[in-house]
Amino acid sequence: MKKILVCLDTDPQPSVFDGIVAIDAGVDHLFRHAGVEPADVRDLVHGALFTRGGSDLRNTAIFIGGSDVQAGELLMAATEEAFFGPIRVSVMHDSNGSNTTAAAAVVAARRHLPFGPETIAAVLGTGPVGQRVARMLAQEGVEVRFASRRMARAEAQCHHIAQAVEGARLTPYATEGAGVSRLLDGAQLVVAAGAAGIELVDEDSQRAACSLRVAIDLNAVPPVGLAGIQPQENAAVYNEQVRYGALGIGSLKMKIHNKAIARLFETNDAVLDADAIYSLGKKITATGCL
Amino acid sequence: MKKILVCLDTDPQPSVFDGIVAIDAGVDHLFRHAGVEPADVRDLVHGALFTRGGSDLRNTAIFIGGSDVQAGELLMAATEEAFFGPIRVSVMHDSNGSNTTAAAAVVAARRHLPFGPETIAAVLGTGPVGQRVARMLAQEGVEVRFASRRMARAEAQCHHIAQAVEGARLTPYATEGAGVSRLLDGAQLVVAAGAAGIELVDEDSQRAACSLRVAIDLNAVPPVGLAGIQPQENAAVYNEQVRYGALGIGSLKMKIHNKAIARLFETNDAVLDADAIYSLGKKITATGCL
Amino acid sequence: MKKILVCLDTDPQPSVFDGIVAIDAGVDHLFRHAGVEPADVRDLVHGALFTRGGSDLRNTAIFIGGSDVQAGELLMAATEEAFFGPIRVSVMHDSNGSNTTAAAAVVAARRHLPFGPETIAAVLGTGPVGQRVARMLAQEGVEVRFASRRMARAEAQCHHIAQAVEGARLTPYATEGAGVSRLLDGAQLVVAAGAAGIELVDEDSQRAACSLRVAIDLNAVPPVGLAGIQPQENAAVYNEQVRYGALGIGSLKMKIHNKAIARLFETNDAVLDADAIYSLGKKITATGCL
Numbered sequence: 001m002k003k004i005l006v007c008l009d010t011d012p013q014p015s016v017f018d019g020i021v022a023i024d025a026g027v028d029h030l031f032r033h034a035g036v037e038p039a040d041v042r043d044l045v046h047g048a049l050f051t052r053g054g055s056d057l058r059n060t061a062i063f064i065g066g067s068d069v070q071a072g073e074l075l076m077a078a079t080e081e082a083f084f085g086p087i088r089v090s091v092m093h094d095s096n097g098s099n100t101t102a103a104a105a106v107v108a109a110r111r112h113l114p115f116g117p118e119t120i121a122a123v124l125g126t127g128p129v130g131q132r133v134a135r136m137l138a139q140e141g142v143e144v145r146f147a148s149r150r151m152a153r154a155e156a157q158c159h160h161i162a163q164a165v166e167g168a169r170l171t172p173y174a175t176e177g178a179g180v181s182r183l184l185d186g187a188q189l190v191v192a193a194g195a196a197g198i199e200l201v202d203e204d205s206q207r208a209a210c211s212l213r214v215a216i217d218l219n220a221v222p223p224v225g226l227a228g229i230q231p232q233e234n235a236a237v238y239n240e241q242v243r244y245g246a247l248g249i250g251s252l253k254m255k256i257h258n259k260a261i262a263r264l265f266e267t268n269d270a271v272l273d274a275d276a277i278y279s280l281g282k283k284i285t286a287t288g289c290l
Numbered sequence: 291m292k293k294i295l296v297c298l299d300t301d302p303q304p305s306v307f308d309g310i311v312a313i314d315a316g317v318d319h320l321f322r323h324a325g326v327e328p329a330d331v332r333d334l335v336h337g338a339l340f341t342r343g344g345s346d347l348r349n350t351a352i353f354i355g356g357s358d359v360q361a362g363e364l365l366m367a368a369t370e371e372a373f374f375g376p377i378r379v380s381v382m383h384d385s386n387g388s389n390t391t392a393a394a395a396v397v398a399a400r401r402h403l404p405f406g407p408e409t410i411a412a413v414l415g416t417g418p419v420g421q422r423v424a425r426m427l428a429q430e431g432v433e434v435r436f437a438s439r440r441m442a443r444a445e446a447q448c449h450h451i452a453q454a455v456e457g458a459r460l461t462p463y464a465t466e467g468a469g470v471s472r473l474l475d476g477a478q479l480v481v482a483a484g485a486a487g488i489e490l491v492d493e494d495s496q497r498a499a500c501s502l503r504v505a506i507d508l509n510a511v512p513p514v515g516l517a518g519i520q521p522q523e524n525a526a527v528y529n530e531q532v533r534y535g536a537l538g539i540g541s542l543k544m545k546i547h548n549k550a551i552a553r554l555f556e557t558n559d560a561v562l563d564a565d566a567i568y569s570l571g572k573k574i575t576a577t578g579c580l
Numbered sequence: 581m582k583k584i585l586v587c588l589d590t591d592p593q594p595s596v597f598d599g600i601v602a603i604d605a606g607v608d609h610l611f612r613h614a615g616v617e618p619a620d621v622r623d624l625v626h627g628a629l630f631t632r633g634g635s636d637l638r639n640t641a642i643f644i645g646g647s648d649v650q651a652g653e654l655l656m657a658a659t660e661e662a663f664f665g666p667i668r669v670s671v672m673h674d675s676n677g678s679n680t681t682a683a684a685a686v687v688a689a690r691r692h693l694p695f696g697p698e699t700i701a702a703v704l705g706t707g708p709v710g711q712r713v714a715r716m717l718a719q720e721g722v723e724v725r726f727a728s729r730r731m732a733r734a735e736a737q738c739h740h741i742a743q744a745v746e747g748a749r750l751t752p753y754a755t756e757g758a759g760v761s762r763l764l765d766g767a768q769l770v771v772a773a774g775a776a777g778i779e780l781v782d783e784d785s786q787r788a789a790c791s792l793r794v795a796i797d798l799n800a801v802p803p804v805g806l807a808g809i810q811p812q813e814n815a816a817v818y819n820e821q822v823r824y825g826a827l828g829i830g831s832l833k834m835k836i837h838n839k840a841i842a843r844l845f846e847t848n849d850a851v852l853d854a855d856a857i858y859s860l861g862k863k864i865t866a867t868g869c870l
Binding site for chain 2: 001002004006028029031033035036040043044045046047048050051052060
């Protein structure tokens with residue numbers, strides 16, 4: 001039985017990137033839907049549920065993508081609502097690569113840094129990827145300094161994660177003004193997930209942060225968020241800091257993305273959201289399948 | 291040579307259901323077109339005609355679908371117009387599953403009830419599926435009571451079928467008021483193909499209709515049209531009546547749909563409309579391939 | 581690794597013709613994008629660049645099509661802009677079949693007529709196909725009489741080609757009035773690439789042009805541009821003239837189109853525009869693979 005992946009994309013043109021990754025992960029047929037709105041989801045999902053029965057259901061799965069992460073989350077909710085208890089298919093959400101990228105960044109950091117209550121991480125940028133990185137780190141018991149340009153935004157996002165993750169330790173920071181050196185002081189990890197083309201930390205501040213062991217920048221387009229990191233850096237050691245650029249993280253992201261697609265077709269009930277994709281990323285590292 | 295099915299769908303998102311059935315029927319490549327209007331058809335069909343030649347033409351076929359049956363009929367007409375005599379490809383019309391569902395319902399009834407001049411059937415609902423059920427029964431020589439909520443609508447539809455089917459015996463009924471018990475009185479078969487969520491016949495009327503041998507409800511969403519029938523009932527016997535719910539008919543519908551897609555690729559000139567799909571359904575039953 | 585062709589089509593419905601040819605040329609997966617605008621191209625192309633790496637890039641390619649040749653040229657330019665030096669994929673432009681049709685017409689003529697400085701060709705119609713035919717002939721050193729209904733249009737197009745092709749010899753003509761017999765006088769080749777349904781040269785003028793060796797009409801819908809030529813004529817000899825109709829050229833066009841698609845997947849850097857497609861057409865003829 002052929003593996004069919006129903007791609008629900010919120011953009012007017014469906015993602016070529018997601019399509020190619022899916023084919024390379026072994027999908028036989030892509031059903032690529034563009035401009036999908038929550039109201040469209042029920043009929044599309046029912047079409048996936050009411051064709052193949054029983055254990056054959058695991059050969060059909062749903063992928064939710066597009067550049068707008070929040071729009072994708074609405075499709076994810078609508079998809080779950082359209083299921084009938086055990087009559088369901090596996091589903092993955094990775095709008096804008098947010099879940100696989102965040103998982104790759106945290107998994108990469110974890111290779112060099114034991115996560116524990118004494119670990120302090122600075123996460124810059126409260127967009128979709130930054131939110132996921134902060135949340136994954138908080139779940140690992142890491143103390144997270146979560147920074148946005150505006151303090152109110154940072155506070156709101158910290159509050160949001162604290163409600164979802166029991167025992168989370170988060171402190172909001174503003175990157176504007178003199179905030180950056182305080183942010184990095186004593187931190188072992190910094191992840192920059194800010195908007196494209198904005199330098200968040202200059203080279204001096206980065207060098208001055210002598211506690212820093214791992215620095216990860218997720219912006220492929222220069223100027224990057226952490227000055228001096230090249231996009232293609234992949235576990236490069238510089239000034240006793242292990243550094244990753246966006247393309248360096250990208251290769252790990254691809255492995256997680258690929259594995260996640262394959263995982264969709266193992267059972268009919270996988271739900272690959274941020275948490276599940278991060279777990280998958282950890283498992284890949286643990287088994288040395290990188 | 292790969293089997294290509296060009297899917298012309300009238301909805302903004304093409305049907306996932308139709309796509310999966312086609313793949314499972316052996317199609318190698320789907321060309322899924324959404325929001326197709328009659329004016330688009332000529333170029334799309336010509337693209338199918340002018341690429342592969344001669345006997346290779348049978349490896350390309352057209353499927354017309356979408357939730358709007360009338361819009362699909364316009365695409366069907368435009369498709370036939372775009373052919374050049376023998377330079378044509380096979381085409382199937384099954385908007386909203388109307389033809390395969392109607393065929394499945396009538397084929398299912400025929401398994402339990404010999405069709406003949408003495409057979410009386412009540413068909414409730416004059417929408418696309420009801421129209422097709424009434425027409426298939428009339429062609430089998432069955433006396434059809436065709437019921438709509440409004441008498442004028444029932445009359446118009448009876449007239450329409452009578453013009454197309456020689457010797458058809460049809461009587462219009464209104465389901466409103468005291469009409470239902472008269473409608474079922476003496477009937478051996480009742481098929482409910484009304485709008486979703488409207489009960490057409492209550493349990494008492496159904497039990498009182500002692501002539502009734504087969505009762506088929508085509509509505510999967512409760513409340514169903516024939517009170518008491520569960521969607522998953524599949525030739526269940528209850529009060530000496532054989533009963534089918536929408537999902538019970540659905541499994542037969544799937545077999546007919548699947549077989550019809552396969553049929554498209556046997557020659558380059560199949561026209562699978564309601565009549566041809568019903569013939570196919572009868573043949574499947576006859577050969578015991580259910 | 582599967583061969584993926586990303587089809588960027590400027591029409592609201594993507595071309596079925598181009599899709600079928602691609603499948604028959606060995607493409608495993610089509611990503612068919614409709615209504616593509618230049619602003620969409622960057623993200624789509626980057627999706628093709630950033631998934632497969634190194635030598636695997638040659639298994640992904642881009643095809644630009646649709647009925648509007650100028651709109652396709654804008655997509656072609658946007659595609660080239662989206663590449664990063666050697667990080668690129670092969671790309672082909674064939675909106676409305678213009679490049680493959682023009683190449684087929686010129687290759688067909690070349691089979692019967694040695695091209696050289698003494699060869700004179702009349703090209704009627706300054707639309708996309710006519711432009712390409714005139715340009716290919718000019719590059720071969722043929723003297724081209726390029727005719728439009730309006731003289732100003734013919735002059736502008738001649739000027740355009742002269743700037744691109746060194747040593748090109750082009751003379752503008754108007755087809756209105758008494759222009760046609762002068763146009764054909766002394767010419768060995770005439771190619772009609774005018775608008776559908778407009779007769780450009782009547783049968784008398786054609787017969788009177790005693791120098792004419794090859795006459796090619798590219799219009800499949802009667803009345804054709806060169807009166808008396810049947811669309812299916814394929815190297816038919818009549819009045820000592822070799823004649824091709826649109827369907828006759830069509831079969832050669834299909835071979836060139838098919839070969840061009842296959843070529844896309846041999847390296848990751850093919851750019852199949854008019855010139856490259858014409859070269860390919862000549863090579864096919866030379867190796868006798870017709």
